Amino acid sequence: MDCIFCKIANKEIPADIVSEDENFVVFKDIHPKAPVHLLIIPKKHIGPLSALTEKDREAVAGMILKAKEIAEKIGVAKSGYRLVFNVGKDAGMEVDHLHLHLLAGKPLKFEF
Ligand code: AMP
Ligand code: ZN
DSSP: OHHHHHHHHHSSSSSEEEEESSSEEEEEEESSSSSSSEEEESSSSOOOOGOOGGHHHHHHHHHHHHHHHHHHHEEETTTTTEEOOOOGGGGGGOOOOOOOOEEEEOOOOOOO
């Protein structure tokens, strides 16, 4: 499958990986929108959030718990962080391999 995040998970293309375990890879976003901008992905290809089904429940919960674990590990849990799933065109979703953005490192604006 021609999926850029599968290629990152399979080490077919390089990425700045900050954490990896059996199920998830965490790497730096190539176009950071905050001082800390990480992406949490499942190693196994899961499509966009709009296509999730019951079988994905554990993976999605695991992604959120992984984000929490990483936020603690990199020292932003206390100062705060934001987790974002972009879904569809108006959210600017570009990659259809499920991914969770972790943004931190400064007070984050919330305006559109
Ligand atoms: P989204 O807009 O939610 O689909 O987010 C996709 C994100 O992936 C964007 O923030 C991109 O900057 C990021 N991205 C795309 N290609 C790469 C890559 N090769 N390495 C790291 N981040 C990437
Ligand atoms: Zn994929």
